[in-house]
Amino acid sequence: MKRKLVLEDGTVFIGEAFGADVEKIGEIVFNTGMTGYQEILSDPSYCGQIVTLTYPLVGNYGINRDDFESINPAIHGFIVREAAEFPSNWRSQLSLDEFFKLKKIPGIAGVDTRKLTRIIRKYGTLKGALCSYEKADEEILSHLKAAVLPIDQVKRVSTKSSYPSPGRGSRVVLVDFGMKHGILRELNKRDCDVIVVPYNVTAEEILNLSPDGIMLSNGPGDPKDVPQAIKMIQEVQGKVPLFGICLGHQLFALANGANTEKMKFGHRGSNHPVKDLTTGKIAITSQNHGYTVEEESIKHTDLDITHIAINDGTVEGLRHKKLDAFTVQYHPEASPGPEDANVLFDQFMEMIEAAKQKGVSPCQSVLI
Structure with a gap:
């Protein structure tokens, strides 16, 4: 299933959906860590944000019970180049997709995260929306520009x-x-x-x-x-x-x-x-x-x-x-x-x- 990422400047990325089938708006930020995606997605400091990981392969060692930084993740979405479907690690209990479905968080894979990161570095953090592929870009953009990000994180x-x-x-x-x-x-x-x-x-x-x-x-x-x-x-x-x-x-x-x-x-x-x-x-x-x-x-x-x-x-x-x-x-x-x-x-x-x-x-x- 396809999913769409729309930025407030009108840039649109098309990718593969994983995680929950919900729509989310948030501030798009990027993290340059090569490992530690479980700690990143469960860090409360990302409350209300949609996180881009610059490292290309995410989810390869799965999700385990021990590496969480909070009980319930507060992020609004995850953007990756490639999400591993079949993790391999002796501690792994869930795949990234299974965990995000469980926590009702949307994710998008197959995105050119290098291009997205360069946009953020050039123009600064931007509002973005993760939504269904079928939804019209104009409708999403109009809603996105009118959206006010929360201040009660x-x-x-x-x-x-x-x-x-x-x-x-x-x-x-x-x-x-x-x-x-x-x-x-x-x-x-x-x-x-x-x-x-x-x-x-x-x-x-x-x-x-x-x-x-x-x-x-x-x-x-x-x-x-x-x-x-x-x-x-x-x-x-x-x-x-x-x-x-x-x-x-x-x-x-x-x-x-x-x-x-x-x-x-x-x-x-x-x-x-x-x-x-x-x-x-x-x-x-x-x-x-x-x-x-x-x-x-x-x-x-x-x-x-x-x-x-x-x-x-x-x-x-x-x-x-x-x-x-x-x-x-x-x-x-x-x-x-x-x-x-x-x-x-x-x-x-x-x-x-x-x-x-x-x-x-x-x-x-x-x-x-």
């Missing part, structure tokens, strides 16, 4: 209520803006007593949980669409060590007077080089973001730039000059991707232990 993917992930070590409150399971996995690996809380949690609610540290997770969309989180960060920073990743990094910057801006086509892949300005070392990192912290806006804040992207010079890390707080734009939990930056979780643990030695205790009461 964080609300859609965040947990609705708090829950614990018990450990015997330091208590970390993990604010879920669209958390990848890899972040929770790294904290659990360090025996942290983690409490995951919703995106709209208040500072008072966090401090009442008696945290030793606060983690701000990754998530989808524009950080300026989550103003309540900015206020929360302003009220908790300085009272307990803080570590932010991706969207958490951008929200931290906004909370401290910096500005963020939309990128032309973003960073999405598992091989992005980042320089640590403190050590001079280069790390290969996993990234997925469409917004960045504006470098010029940091000059009159209490923030220092700690990392920069080698490819385009954008801000990749921040540290507060006076408070125990640091953030990175990339994903140190690296799912998928290299583990060069995994040490950042250890640095967070060291910051927490140092704060304990100082006798820092921000908590007013204990609820758990």
